[in-house]
Amino acid sequence: MEKIGENICFGGRQLRYCHASDVLGCEMNFSIYLPPQAEQGKVPVLYWLSGLTCTDENFVTKAGAQRYAAEHGIAIVAPDTSPRGEGVPDDPEAAWDFGLGAGFYVNATQSPWSQHYRMYDYVVTELPALLKAQFPVDEARMAISGHSMGGHGALTIALKNPGRFKSVSAFSPICSPLRCPWGEKALGMYLGDDRATWAEHDSCALMAHVEEKLPALVDQGDADNFLQEQLKPELLQEVANSVGYPLELRMQPGYDHSYFFIASFIGEHIAFHASHL
Template sequence: MEQVGLNHCFGGQQLRFRHQAESLDCAMHFSVYLPPQAERGPVPVLYWLSGLTCTDENFVNKAGAQRYAAEHGIAVVAPDTSPRGEGVADDPEEAWDFGLGAGFYLNATREPYAHHYQMYDYISTELPALITKQLPVDTERAAISGHSMGGHGALCIALKNPGQYRSVSAFAPIVAPSQVPWGHKAFSNYLGNDQATWQQWDSCALIRAGAAQVPMLIDQGDADDFLTEQLRPELLQQACEESGYQARIRMQSGYDHSYFFIASFIGGHIAFHAAAMEQ
């Protein structure tokens, strides 16, 4: 694990690392904010999963999360959104919504993507094991959050790993990828055309299948250009109501899909996770 960046921020440190990821068979970058409380011992950790086209740096540069992470004494770990490098398969048409920058936080089973695109294993297993050994974080007190494609990833990973995360939140998540164009494209290429396998990576399907309860907070802007075609929060609301699953889903008037939206509500999300970590 090689440190490649350091900035002081709100009494803590904004760090960036590079390492060789075994699950992805490539070099990966990830960013970590360590609050000032980390100088005294391990602190809880919030994983942040970014959306389509992003890297590990978008959130740390635009969301303003460090101020709130410092107040609550929480580390924030932001991984990249896909495997990278020479030999990593991309969208043959070089589109922005699939391939590099669009790993969808699943384990691909279809070639040529299966070799590198094992983002689920990387986020849920390899990265926590790495930072536990190398950084002053307490991965027993963990939460996960994300935006758009990353919101999909955060919800799925939390639902598939009961007990690993104290809470989960999302901004404008793709809640039902098996039912929207972004998901159709990604799943057919990463997983193949058997739609039964898609349900393993669909938050609505996981909730209907009886996923264990985890504290859940979701914010969605009603001025989001992707709301009706790609995001469809009403499908998650329906799945939760039919299954008796408790989730706080808020529609925020006038907000779009941008980091201005995330920056407006990230403080509340971090406070939500901090409260869950204290339980």
């Protein structure tokens, strides 16, 4: 691992690292905020998964989360959203909703994506093992959150890994990739034509057969221009109601899809996770 950035922030340290990923077959960057409490021992950790076109830096520089992480003594880990580098394939039409910056937190099975696009294994297995070995984070106290594509990633990863996380939250998540253009494109290209395999990465499909009912908080702006076509939180609410899942879905009047929205409520999300960590 090579440290490529360090800044003092609210008494803690905002760090950025580069490392060689065996899972993804390329160099990867990630950011981690260690609160002041990490100087005294292990702290709980919140994983943040960002959305389409983002890197590990968007959340770090725009959300203002460090203030709240320092108050509650929680580390925040922000991985990149896809593999990158020479030889990593991109969308053949250079579209922004697939390929680089759009890994969708799945393990691709289709060529040429399958060689590098294994973001699920990276987030679930490789990165946590690296962090456990290098940083004072408590793997018994983990939570996960994210935005848009990353909200989809946070929800699906939490639902697919019972016992791993204490809580899950999301901003403007893609709630059902099976039923939106972004999801149909990404899952179709990464996983192939068999829609049954897509269901393993669809929050609504997973929640319908959930093994563990984690506390879940979702915020969605009602002025989000992707709300009706891509995000569809009402589908997630319907499933939660049908199975008695403890989902708190909050529609926030006037808010859009931007980091201004995330910055407005990230303090409440971190407090939510702190209450369970």
